[in-house]
Amino acid sequence: MQSVIAEDNMTERRTIRLTNTGTMYEVCVVGEEIAIDVYRTVPRRADFFDVRGTTNIDVFMVYNSRAIKKPGKGEKWPIDKGVKVHISPNEPSRHLNDGKVKISYYISQGSDPVSSIVLYVTSVAISLDVDVNRIGFVSRGMKNKDTWTWGPNGRGAILLVNCDRDRNSSGLPDNEDSEGTPNAADVKDMSPMFLTAEGPDEIFDDYRVILEIEPCDSKRLRVYRQGKFQFKHVLGMGKLGYEVQRKNRDEMKFYVEGLQFPDTEFSGLVYVKVKLQRTQDLADIFLETVVFRVAPWIMTPNTQKPMEVYVSNVDTNEYFIKLLKEFVRKSRTTLIVCTENCGDRWMQDEMEFGYTEAPHKRFPVVLDSPRDRGLKDFPQKKVLGPDFGYVTRKANPDEIGSLDAFGNLEVSPPVTVNGKCYPLGRILYGGSLTDPALQMNKTVTDFLKGQQVQSPVQLYSTWLFVGHIDEFMSFVPAADKRGFRLVLASPRVCLDLFREKQKEGFGDAVMFEGVDKDKLTIDEILEDESLKECSQFCQECIDINRQIMKNKLGLIEADIIDIPILYKCDTPKKDAESFFPDMVNMLVLGNHLGIPKPFGPKINGKCCLEEKVQSLLEPLGLTCHFLDDFASYHKYLGEIHCGTNVVRKPFNFKWWHCEP
Structure with missing residues (x-):
């Protein structure tokens, strides 16, 4: 079989160089295109040649159609190095040498060849699929x-x-x-x-x-x-x-x-x-x-369906676990209580759940933080198992700090930014925007960036004493076209709310009733210049993050909900801590939100902080459950999200469909 193709920029290929023996033997691979050097052994006075192959060998004549005319019926190809011969076996041989290519040379006036060379080919099919x-x-x-x-x-x-x-x-x-x-x-x-x-x-x-x-x-x-x-x-x-x-x-x-x-x-x-x-x-x-x-490791945002909730059982949180069990039951999720924790209550800080996926298989994978405190053995000893993977990034213990705990690691729902789609969301982590020494450990951030499909964004978190981004932001699902909201802590909203209640005549309403001996009224809070100064500073820091996330996540103001909070600072404009339980630090289980009970001032028998949050979130189709974590987490500088962790359902979107 002989075909003709125009010459192009052919890639380098194997070449068989003919000899004068008249008979040659070669082994070739099916589908491989091989060049035959027909000019090495041209007889004297020969002007033309032709090539014929058996049916199991495809023969291609390669030439420049602008310089060389294709021979007509009964005519031969000219001896011209602009004409090249390629062969390609089309099926594997059944026997040795069962393929044959014959090259014949002719002079101008002769009809019989002056010389012929027969190339016997044994074809093998080699393929890695x-x-x-x-x-x-x-x-x-x-x-x-x-x-x-x-x-x-x-x-x-x-x-x-x-x-x-x-x-x-x-x-x-x-x-x-x-x-x-x-x-x-x-x-x-x-x-x-x-x-x-x-x-x-x-x-x-x-x-x-x-x-x-x-x-x-x-x-x-x-x-x-x-x-x-x-x-x-x-x-x-x-x-x-x-x-x-x-x-x-x-x-x-x-x-x-x-x-x-x-x-x-x-x-x-x-x-x-x-x-x-x-x-x-x-x-x-x-x-x-x-x-x-x-395949990369992929984080899952709060908007993904919850499957399992993890919490540590420590001496001071028995009552909280009782409340958590009831909340988890309402959301139809499984609760796993970790008893081997060496007193470490911060389940969120030790690990982050994600998954990995190929077309033939996917399974969840826990990313173990380099923090290594009381829960350091839990991810490998208790989470790792059949179809549940484990990965970690080790670092020098002297270089590990609070920023390397995974309360400082979140991921957004899918977003589009200036026409660029992030169908698996974008990873968020905290650090300093100016000090190279105050950053999440490079071994972790290099890993996150290397996955390519969730393009990480750094936020500003070092204004906080603990320094974790989950202290001022979270995401919740929403039953509308957008599908989610960013919730941000807001001292401004809290102070405005308290001023409103003061004007309504409730300045003597008391915070922390039943949980703290140091009860404060709305009037006393609004008179505390140090508290207001710290909260104003924290609002400025949160506003910096607000703008970063608007730019990097493609958000508008309608996508953001401000949740009331106040902060206190032992040092002016540094090391902020939440003044009352931080409601942004919530546990999101589908449409159910496990929110730290703020113990705010009661107006007509109802906590005005809880009412404010309900008015903001429940119109989205969410149900707010306020859980008392005051003694078990808040007093230890954390909240519900810090003390829990969630395995969530993977995205339906296939990561290989991304275009990083």
């Missing part, structure tokens, strides 16, 4: 498997970090277990990869099939070959090459697992190569590369 189309199973016969593209029409395979624990050999996640052997449950977390090596068995006595990875990818992936009784580790963790023992099998199955999440120094792309190598001289006659992108 993966889920290029992202449909959950291996796609066969695809081209351009060495490129990976984002977007809904993107292509390229995806690899999960195998960070759950399905093996029983250690307490480590599977990706850190170097001794255990994968089992049937474990390989479901891995990406299948099929190797085809089809052709006459005899040819593989002289040619070998080899899988290879780059040294830099050795610590990022691991490859197993499926055997009759177990899975054999063949690549990764120091193993850079593997010679495939074909044993008369045309197709072999491998499983690939990711070992590391992306980071700023690791884009997430890893490569596996297959090559056909001639044993005699170790010459590579074929090479194919497939690329995987390691």
Whole structure:
């Protein structure tokens, strides 16, 4: 079969150089386009040539149609280096040398060839196939498997970090277990990869099939070959090459697992190569590369459906847990009480829940903070398990501070900013906007940035004593087109409310009734210049964050709800703490909000702070539940959100459809 194509900027390809022997033998790979150098052995006086191949070999004549005329019927191709010959086997050989290409040379006046060379071809099908189309199973016969593209029409395979624990050999996640052997449950977390090596068995006595990875990818992936009784580790963790023992099998199955999440120094792309190598001289006659992108770790915002709530059981929060159980029951969510906590009540600070996903599998993954206090062993010992992954970022203990706890880590719902869509939201974390020394640890922020799909934004939080962004902001769902609201703490709104009540004649209404011996009236609060000065400073700091989030999340004023709060400062304009339980620091479970009970002034038997918050939030279709956390959390400089944590349902949106 002979085809004609116009010459273009052809990529470099293998070339077969003809000799004067008259008969040659070559091994070629199905689908591979090979150049034949027909000019190396041109007989004297020959002016023309033609090429013929058997039906299992496609022959292509490549030329510049502007310079060379295509021969008519019965005519030959001119001896002109502007005419090139390419061949490509279209099926694997059933027997040795069952493909044939004949090149014949002619002089101007002769009808019979003055010389002919016969090239016998044995064709083998070599292919490394993966889920290029992202449909959950291996796609066969695809081209351009060495490129990976984002977007809904993107292509390229995806690899999960195998960070759950399905093996029983250690307490480590599977990706850190170097001794255990994968089992049937474990390989479901891995990406299948099929190797085809089809052709006459005899040819593989002289040619070998080899899988290879780059040294830099050795610590990022691991490859197993499926055997009759177990899975054999063949690549990764120091193993850079593997010679495939074909044993008369045309197709072999491998499983690939990711070992590391992306980071700023690791884009997430890893490569596996297959090559056909001639044993005699170790010459590579074929090479194919497939690329995987390691799936990112993804945070879930408050607007996602809650699935499990975690809380620590410590000496002073028995009453709070009783209230929490009732609240969680109303939201139809599961409560998990942690008793092994070494007195550490701050469940939110120790870990952040997210997930990872490939087309064939997804599972939740807990990100363990480097804070390492009483709950330091809980994420790995109690959360890690089958289909529940674990990842952490270690740092020098001397460099870890309050900013590295995960009360200082949040994520927005999906947003669009100046036409740029963030369908998985944007990660938010706190630090100083001016002091390089007051930042979340770089090992954590590098990890967050490296995931690429939730483009992190830094907020200003170091004006607070604890320094966590959950002290002044949160997100709640809303039953409207926008789908959510940003709630911000607001001293301005609180002072305006108290002034309004004072004008209405309720200046003697008392705060903290029943929970604190130091009861204060509205009049006393409004006369406290230090309290007002601190709250004014804090309002200015919150307004800075308000503008950052309007700019970086594409919000308008209608998307923001101001929740009343007052702050106190031991040092002027520094180290602010909430004066009463901080209602922004809430637990969001669907349409149910677990809000710290503020113990505000009662007007006509009702807390005016609670009434204000209800008037702001309940029109959105939300139900406010005010829970007493005064003795169990507020006195320890935290609130309900600080003391709880939530596993939420993953997004329906597929991260590989993003366009970072």
